[in-house]
Amino acid sequence: MSVINYANRVIDFKIVYYGPGLAGKTANLQYIYRSLPNANRGNMISLATGDDRTIYFDFLPVSALTVRGFQTRFQLYTVPGQVQYNATRRLVLRGADGLVFVADSQFERLRENVESFRNLEANLHEYESTLDEIPYVLQYNKRDLPNQAPVTYLEFVLNRRGARVPYFEASAIEGKGVFDTLNTVSRMALASEFGVGRERRHEVS
Amino acid sequence: MPLPRAVRARLVWALELSLGLELYACAVLALHARGLRATPLEASLALVLPALVIPPVFYLLVALVSIRPLALAPMNVSVATMCALHAMLVLATGALFMITDLLGYGGAVAFALWGSPTVTLLQLTAVPLVFARLRPLVFAWLRPLMVSSRAPRAGARAVATQRSVPETLSAAPSPAAAGAATLPPMIRPLAPVVNRTAPMARPPVVVRPAVKPAAPAARPTTPPPAPGAVQSVAPPTPVAGQPLLKTWTPSPAPPVVSTAATPSSSATPVEPKPSAPSSKGAIDWTEPMVRVPFVRIADQLPVEMFARGREGLKDTLRPGVSLLAPRKLLLPHLAEGLAPVKWDVVADQFPLDELALSHEEIAERLPDGSLLLPLDEVVPQIPPELLALSTPPADVRQLEEFPAPFQPQAATAEPVVGPARRDAESAPEIGAQPEDTVARADSADESPESVAAPEPEVDEEVAPEEPEVEETLAVDDDADRSRKTQPEPPGLAATVRATPSAASAIDRDKREHAQRIAALLTPLLNGLEIGQHDGAGTTLVTAVAPTLSEEAVIQTAARIVPFLTDARLPEPVTQATLTAAGATVVLTPFGSPSGGGALLATAIASRASLAWLERVSRMAAREAQSETGRGRRSGPEADSNADIELRTTAVPTAVRELAGALTAFGPVAPTLLRDRTGLLSACLFLPSSLDALPLAQFARDLYGALGGAEIGRVASVILKLGARRVILRSMDGESGNVTMLVGVGRIDRPGLARIELDRAATRLAALVGS
Numbered sequence: 001m002s003v004i005n006y007a008n009r010v011i012d013f014k015i016v017y018y019g020p021g022l023a024g025k026t027a028n029l030q031y032i033y034r035s036l037p038n039a040n041r042g043n044m045i046s047l048a049t050g051d052d053r054t055i056y057f058d059f060l061p062v063s064a065l066t067v068r069g070f071q072t073r074f075q076l077y078t079v080p081g082q083v084q085y086n087a088t089r090r091l092v093l094r095g096a097d098g099l100v101f102v103a104d105s106q107f108e109r110l111r112e113n114v115e116s117f118r119n120l121e122a123n124l125h126e127y128e129s130t131l132d133e134i135p136y137v138l139q140y141n142k143r144d145l146p147n148q149a150p151v152t153y154l155e156f157v158l159n160r161r162g163a164r165v166p167y168f169e170a171s172a173i174e175g176k177g178v179f180d181t182l183n184t185v186s187r188m189a190l191a192s193e194f195g196v197g198r199e200r201r202h203e204v205s
Numbered sequence: 206m207p208l209p210r211a212v213r214a215r216l217v218w219a220l221e222l223s224l225g226l227e228l229y230a231c232a233v234l235a236l237h238a239r240g241l242r243a244t245p246l247e248a249s250l251a252l253v254l255p256a257l258v259i260p261p262v263f264y265l266l267v268a269l270v271s272i273r274p275l276a277l278a279p280m281n282v283s284v285a286t287m288c289a290l291h292a293m294l295v296l297a298t299g300a301l302f303m304i305t306d307l308l309g310y311g312g313a314v315a316f317a318l319w320g321s322p323t324v325t326l327l328q329l330t331a332v333p334l335v336f337a338r339l340r341p342l343v344f345a346w347l348r349p350l351m352v353s354s355r356a357p358r359a360g361a362r363a364v365a366t367q368r369s370v371p372e373t374l375s376a377a378p379s380p381a382a383a384g385a386a387t388l389p390p391m392i393r394p395l396a397p398v399v400n401r402t403a404p405m406a407r408p409p410v411v412v413r414p415a416v417k418p419a420a421p422a423a424r425p426t427t428p429p430p431a432p433g434a435v436q437s438v439a440p441p442t443p444v445a446g447q448p449l450l451k452t453w454t455p456s457p458a459p460p461v462v463s464t465a466a467t468p469s470s471s472a473t474p475v476e477p478k479p480s481a482p483s484s485k486g487a488i489d490w491t492e493p494m495v496r497v498p499f500v501r502i503a504d505q506l507p508v509e510m511f512a513r514g515r516e517g518l519k520d521t522l523r524p525g526v527s528l529l530a531p532r533k534l535l536l537p538h539l540a541e542g543l544a545p546v547k548w549d550v551v552a553d554q555f556p557l558d559e560l561a562l563s564h565e566e567i568a569e570r571l572p573d574g575s576l577l578l579p580l581d582e583v584v585p586q587i588p589p590e591l592l593a594l595s596t597p598p599a600d601v602r603q604l605e606e607f608p609a610p611f612q613p614q615a616a617t618a619e620p621v622v623g624p625a626r627r628d629a630e631s632a633p634e635i636g637a638q639p640e641d642t643v644a645r646a647d648s649a650d651e652s653p654e655s656v657a658a659p660e661p662e663v664d665e666e667v668a669p670e671e672p673e674v675e676e677t678l679a680v681d682d683d684a685d686r687s688r689k690t691q692p693e694p695p696g697l698a699a700t701v702r703a704t705p706s707a708a709s710a711i712d713r714d715k716r717e718h719a720q721r722i723a724a725l726l727t728p729l730l731n732g733l734e735i736g737q738h739d740g741a742g743t744t745l746v747t748a749v750a751p752t753l754s755e756e757a758v759i760q761t762a763a764r765i766v767p768f769l770t771d772a773r774l775p776e777p778v779t780q781a782t783l784t785a786a787g788a789t790v791v792l793t794p795f796g797s798p799s800g801g802g803a804l805l806a807t808a809i810a811s812r813a814s815l816a817w818l819e820r821v822s823r824m825a826a827r828e829a830q831s832e833t834g835r836g837r838r839s840g841p842e843a844d845s846n847a848d849i850e851l852r853t854t855a856v857p858t859a860v861r862e863l864a865g866a867l868t869a870f871g872p873v874a875p876t877l878l879r880d881r882t883g884l885l886s887a888c889l890f891l892p893s894s895l896d897a898l899p900l901a902q903f904a905r906d907l908y909g910a911l912g913g914a915e916i917g918r919v920a921s922v923i924l925k926l927g928a929r930r931v932i933l934r935s936m937d938g939e940s941g942n943v944t945m946l947v948g949v950g951r952i953d954r955p956g957l958a959r960i961e962l963d964r965a966a967t968r969l970a971a972l973v974g975s
Contacts, residue, residue: 035613039820065611072610107581110542151586156592157542163599175613183609188346190610191603 002097002193010071013189015182016154017058018120019102020112021081024141027172028102029060029076029194035175036062064186067194074186081116092121098189100138100181101173102172103141103158105148110157135188138167139181146175213874222338224422229331234299236307236323243302245309260329261656262292267333283336286343290332298324337499340558493532495544497582502528503751504578507570512560528554528578535583536591544583545575642872665675742766744803753788757915758808764910765922766804776926780823785917793822808916819925851878851887851901859972863965864890870950870959876901889947890968903932904945923955930955930964944969 003012017025026046033044042061058078065072077096080087101120103113124130140154151169159167166184170177246252264287267282299314306313317324335344370840475805508514530546538545560567568574584592736760738745743766749755761783769778769792781792793805807822856877864875873890876897880886887901921934930952936944944968952958 032611037610037614040611051323051906062611065608067607074610100477107579107584112542114540114542147581149580149584152589152592153539153587155594157540160540160594162596164594164596164597166601179609179611179613179647183611184604186603187604187607190607 002189004070008071008142009069010048010073011067011150011193013072013074013097013186013193015074015076015098015100015185015189016093016096017076017078017100017102018089018116019079019081019100019141020104020109021083021114022174023081023102023109023113023116024170025078025081025100025102025143026058028100028139028170028178028181029058029078031172031175031178032062032076035179040064067190072190074189076182083115085124086119089119090126093120093123094127096102097192098185099131099134100139100185101136101158102139102141102170103154105140105142105154105169106145107132107147107149108150110149114157115155116152122191135192137165137185137188139170139172139177140167141170141172141177143176144171218338222335225331225338227325227515229294230297230301231284232327233301236327237302237305239637241321241323243306243308243313243320243515245312246315246320248315252319256325259325260332263286264288264291264330264332264548282343285331286339287336288333290339291328292511294328294331298328320474347847405808449713449812459874492530495535495583496527496529497578498525499528501579501582502576505571507562507567510560512559512561528576530578530583532587533577536587538589539580539584539592542580543578544578545573546578547575549574551576617747657784746803748805748807750808752810753808754915758788758806759788760915761790761911761919762804762806764914765792765907768903768907768910769804771903773903774924774926774931775895776929778924778926781821782819782925783911783914783916783919784923785914785919785923788916789818790916791819791822851885851898853877853878853897854879857972860888860969863968867958867961867965869952869954869961870948871952873948873950875916884942886942886944887947888944889949891947891949892951895949900947900949901945902930904947907933908935908943908945921959923959930958932959934962934966936966 002014005011017028019025029044029046038065045059058076060076061073061074062076063071077092079085079092083195099120101117103117104110121131125136138154138158140151142148151167155164155167159165167180168177168184172178172180209241210738218776261284261700264284265280267287268283270953271278294627295317296314299310302308302316305311308316392731459586460812511726528551530544534546534550548564552564562570646763690958734749734755736747736749736755738747745759745762746757747755747762749758765781765783769781771778777794778793783790783792788808790806790808793807795803795805805822807818809818854877856875860875860877867873869888870890872892874893876889876891878889878897878901879885885905889897889901889904891897891900907922911922913919921932924931924933928951929949932946932948932952932955933948936946946962946963946969948958948965950958
């Protein structure tokens with residue numbers, strides 16, 4: 001749920017980057033951190049092991065546009081992808097306003113993608129929520145590597161729910177597709193907050 | 206015209222067999238040339254008995270050391286076959302001696318059998334070598350007979366173990382390495398008949414009728430393929446309508462070869478597992494197949510399953526040898542990111558004589574009894590239409606009403622950032638950057654206190670970030686020149702405009718500063734119109750909300766410009782915030798003093814995110830701000846309102862009590878000044894180190910200058926003086942008198958300070974009213 005500060009007209013959104021280990025979630029945030037103007041972002045907090053594996057989460061607060069009088073701010077989180085950190089993943093997932101599922105495009109990682117996606121659904125279920133209720137997009141990362149699965153197949157594997165959500169081909173380390181992904185999930189979160197049916201809520205307030 | 210692979214293999218096999226026999230004949234002839242002559246022999250027991258006993262015993266020993274797993278049936282078959290070969294060689298040798306030595310055939314055969322130990326040794330050597338070449342053929346011929354003989358028993362036992370079949374038939378003496386190296390490949394060379402996407406054509410082989418299954422669950426056996434010869438495809442018992450891999454579940458463990466298991470040497474048939482194989486062998490060779498090179502899955506197979514080990518198997522592999530799996534069995538699992546295929550489905554493609562384990566044992570050693578086919582081999586062979594999703598795309602039309610919230614810096618400010626800067630920007634570890642700093646900076650507005658005070662703690666807590674921007678702005682000339690060569694972003698070019706009359710007067714430094722700040726502000730302050738103006742002795746870069754009058758902002762800013770460097774202030778003003786009913790204006794000096802200075806004026810309609818706006822403005826103007834701080838102090842030192850003389854008066858007790866409530870300012874003492882008429886009062890709460898009178902006069906003049914401001918009545922002014930802040934607000938009394946409140950201090954929490962001053966104003970107004 002977004003946090004609304006009516007006194008200051010500020011809305012905070014929580015965007016969580018989810019996916020299997022080594023899929024490139026932290027790389028996404030690092031590129032965003034590098035690319036946004038300093039004034040538009042806070043410090044990035046990253047707690048990682050010596051081999052750059054996230055063991056808790058990454059956090060990057062960023063500010064964005066003003067929508068209908070509300071200043072919007074986005075808090076970007078990643079989850080640790082390794083299987084043993086599910087409790088942390090579930091914790092980070094709480095209250096997410098938008099999700100980016102970062103999938104590894106390599107053939108040999110497809111199974112991990114599927115398991116991580118199921119883990120995402122299971123963790124949402126713990127909060128009595130589903131992916132139907134939270135805006136999310138798919139990012140097929142590592143498109144620069146040679147052993148990549150075709151997008152058709154990645155869609156077949158990961159985007160087979162009731163409605164196909166937007167997906168993006170990306171190479172996070174090079175920044176390709178990173179902002180397309182972020183902008184789309186942010187707009188989906190904004191639409192979820194300010195879209196039709198939600199306007200009355202703000203007008204009343 | 207090249208021969209087909211199968212024909213070539215058959216030819217090579219025949220040539221090798223002929224070569225072995227020819228070598229034997231040559232050796233016999235060589236002995237004959239060296240004086241060995243066949244002579245009539247007496248059939249004494251001492252001669253005949255060894256000749257009849259030694260070869261079978263020798264062949265039994267050969268079978269004992271070479272047949273694995275050790276089993277009676279293959280041993281018997283092997284010994285019998287070798288004895289038969291021995292007999293044939295004896296007969297052929299007899300014919301040879303009959304021709305050369307003009308001896309009767311009976312006598313010549315007798316001589317070939319027991320007449321010469323040398324000839325007998327040649328025969329004992331030649332027979333195992335020849336048998337090595339004949340073994341696959343022998344097994345191919347004998348397997349159906351063996352199976353049919355077992356069928357009744359299998360029917361009685363519900364199923365016959367598959368292991369008994371190859372064990373009965375496989376009787377490979379350990380051949381010489383040369384012989385082993387030329388064995389035919391284990392996997393049938395079916396690759397040439399596979400079409401990647403078209404339905405699989407049945408291999409052009411002679412299909413033998415399947416052995417009648419003795420029981421529904423009995424595994425139909427398939428004769429091993431003769432090397433390059435007849436291939437027997439025995440369709441397993443079909444299970445109509447049942448997915449073969451229905452019970453497959455993903456296993457987290459990688460499909461590695463089990464090394465702990467050892468092959469069983471028992472020839473005892475094993476009872477089949479009840480769960481085993483309802484899915485056996487439903488291969489329809491006319492359906493589309495997926496081809497996977499055998500080398501891609503060889504590592505998943507348990508090493509003990511091969512009679513000659515995996516390496517020996519690989520040595521026999523030829524390029525293009527592939528495993529075939531029905532596409533329809535793989536499709537249901539592709540959605541899980543896997544392509545498993547049950548061993549039962551592909552088992553028939555492995556020649557039994559090369560397997561040391563039964564299929565059931567092999568399946569038990571595989572994870573879930575399945576092989577995992579590599580997806581990069583499988584997926585390209587799946588027609589895209591089978592992977593196409595029929596679900597509708599999500600409706601994203603609603604997103605179009607929202608602009609993209611984030612724009613990477615690369616298009617505008619990125620060139621400013623040099624390589625060293627990039628390194629410095631790497632995300633700090635949590636140890637290096639305390640979490641609460643960011644958390645508090647980010648959630649400053651979330652606390653109840655900050656809800657009422659929009660511009661609070663953020664200022665101080667984000668201070669460590671500001672030097673980064675300072676670096677960003679502190680570009681060298683080279684960077685500036687490189688920027689000039691780049692086309693200006695269209696959006697920025699459209700928003701930056703200059704008044705025509707003054708544009709020519711703006712020097713180059715100012716323009717560059719303005720453009721740079723505008724470039725920084727563009728992605729941050731969405732919706733603000735950025736302009737550039739010259740007047741009031743300074744260059745004014747404005748970022749104004751569309752709902753506000755830019756002209757009003759400019760004119761209001763011009764009123765306050767002279768006060769920013771007023772000498773009556775303890776320090777130069779680094780930022781001024783004017784709050785009116787309908788607008789909030791933040792003025793931030795920047796630019797070099799030599800260039801006349803410049804002012805960034807940002808204006809928004811509400812107080813929302815005021816702290817953010819102040820922070821952004823300071824960061825954008827950071828570079829020049831420090832220089833301004835060292836610059837001249839050219840404020841209106843002359844008392845322009847000298848006729849309004851302020852005099853110190855006694856401070857009432859109630860006002861002293863108010864001072865004690867201003868905790869955010871630190872220790873302050875109240876000072877009260879009034880003019881002669883009593884219409885203007887100034888109540889100051891200052892640290893003891895500051896003189897009250899100059900500040901009171903400054904507040905009086907500033908209040909006078911802002912009277913009738915174009916943005917509306919200014920309710921409060923906050924001046925940032927380095928670490929200090931001066932907060933001014935005025936109160937209009939009912940009788941027309943005006944009271945100014947001035948609070949000064951090293952304020953860590955400006956939002957709280959403003960609230961406390963508001964409360965003080967309320968109480969003071971009550972006191973004045975009473």
